[in-house]
Amino acid sequence: MTSRERALALDAVDPLAPFRDRVVVADPELLYLDGNSLGRLPHATRDRLRTHVEDEWGGRLVRGWHDWVALPSVVGDELGAALLGVGPGETLVCDNTSSNLFKLAVAAMRATGRRVLVTDDDNFPTDRHVLAGVADLLGAELRVVHSDRDAGVSVEALREAVRDDVGLVSLSHTAYRSGALAPVAEVDALAHAVGALTLWDLSHSVGAVPVDLSTADLAVGCTYKYVNAGPGAPAWLWVRSGLELDNPVQGWFGAADPFAMDAPYAPAAGAQRFLTGTPPVGGLLAVQEGVRLLAEAGLPRLRTKGQALTSYLVELADAWLAPHDVRVASPRDADARGSHVVLEHPRAWQLVQELVARGVVPDYRVPDRVRFGPAPLYTRFVDVHDALAITRDVLASGAHLTRPAEPARVT
Ligand SMILES: Cc1ncc(COP(=O)(O)O)c(C=O)c1O
Known part of the structure; x- marks a missing residue:
């Protein structure tokens, strides 16, 4: 099983998977991992x-x-x-x-x-x-x-x-x-x-x-x-x-x-x-x-999925990003953290700009943090997989280094 197949298998058994159809997904290619800043628009709303x-x-x-x-x-x-x-x-x-x-x-x-x-x-x-x-x-x-x-x-x-x-x-x-x-x-x-x-x-x-x-x-x-x-x-x-x-x-x-x-x-x-x-x-x-x-959706199921998504993100960050100077700066124990994960990297602001240009949306927090908020209601495991794979590719190629080093006001 490739790692992407594993993510798809996790999505296949996710009891909350149908809820993705209950929110507006205007751009299916967008890997939106900023639900902890601004959540998606429900159709009902x-x-x-x-x-x-x-x-x-x-x-x-x-x-x-x-x-x-x-x-x-x-x-x-x-x-x-x-x-x-x-x-x-x-x-x-x-x-x-x-x-x-x-x-x-x-x-x-x-x-x-x-x-x-x-x-x-x-x-x-x-x-x-x-x-x-x-x-x-x-x-x-x-x-x-x-x-x-x-x-x-x-x-x-x-x-x-x-x-x-x-x-x-x-x-x-x-x-x-x-x-x-x-x-x-x-x-x-x-x-x-x-x-x-x-x-x-x-x-x-x-x-x-x-x-x-x-x-x-x-x-x-x-x-x-x-x-x-x-x-x-x-x-x-x-x-x-x-x-x-x-x-x-x-x-x-x-x-x-x-x-x-x-x-x-x-x-x-x-x-x-x-x-x-x-x-x-x-x-x-x-x-x-x-x-x-x-x-x-039910809060217990949302919590269970939030913990699974963030644990999966931590696992991929350790495997793929740690060799590129990235450190998981959130608690590693899923019971000790909320529903988002923050990664520390000396070029965090440049990295976020390059990710956004490639259709991955986390956010930046001073001074050197990239924050991923995979909202459990509508985020798929494959979204986390693909976002972290793109992050790995950016870091490996150094593409982010061409981006401005001075942070903007709002991310
Ligand atoms: C912990 C916390 N408190 C408060 C706020 C925002 O407060 P307000 O609704 O007054 O803008 C935020 C916004 O991100 C927050 O993260």
Whole structure:
């Protein structure tokens, strides 16, 4: 069996293989391995949005709000049940991840009355920026612990930092660069032992990696990666049931009665108060279709396939790319990583440019990483095989060395 035949054999027994027909594959030759930046467009979403624009917006006009107004919580409940394993009334689809992080972080800090927030130095930039802004706003301190860029969050470093002056510990579950998973229950226990709350960013987990939130307090995440809801689709937030917090961005949609026009602000019950303004209806419908497609595939099967795809990628990288100065910079244990793999190479930026020119789409992450995100819903083993074979050929020929050495802003 050639190695390509082996990949085809793995595809032949993949229970999720039929789901590839449920998303738009405009260019069948394209080896798309960036589903962890922007997922593919489901057919159902394209059809739903067309109906929404033509019949609902076009036809019903303002009368459509009767059905649209509850979408943040309706879609939130669907997302929470299918992808987070949480109960109804705890999840809202709204705003973007950064804004949701801000609202929840300020709320948590005010509720605990403490003066220190904890995060790590390898957390996603927006998380670090938002948390630094929250610290400034509240006259608090942001205590930043060091995480290894490959191995992820260090529980030892956290143990040092999480003292009884801490109000909030905010980390990512799956590290955006290496894919390393943080130990949620262990961190929650550390935080709770000193009376602090926890706020998890699940952007690189939701829709691909199950996470047990039974010990957690708060979470946020985006929907344009594995949830396939489209560029700039609204994000979500989750508040543990029973946790009473106040939204610092008091908008009319978070009020008990948004249409009590003359009344002063009175917050809605529960998580609902973390809404702010008018919901983005088209985006919400896209999230709903994305969630329903993933629910049909089933999170356990998505996780199993994600682990198999990334393990296969690691195996090929070791066999074919290691001789060309490539190092696997993600955890090797599939249980310790999310659904993407990052490779380190001194010419990573040039390599990515050459790969994109040859129809292979990973992405680049500073300073020297090529990130492959084979989304389990629609990526085939043969896609991973062919992408890595092309990568091997590029490195062997040195073709990437003709590409500009200075990175562009967005990949
Ligand atoms: C971990 C993480 N958090 C947040 C974001 C993005 O946040 P926002 O939806 O505000 O753009 C990303 C985007 O890639 C991410 O990887």
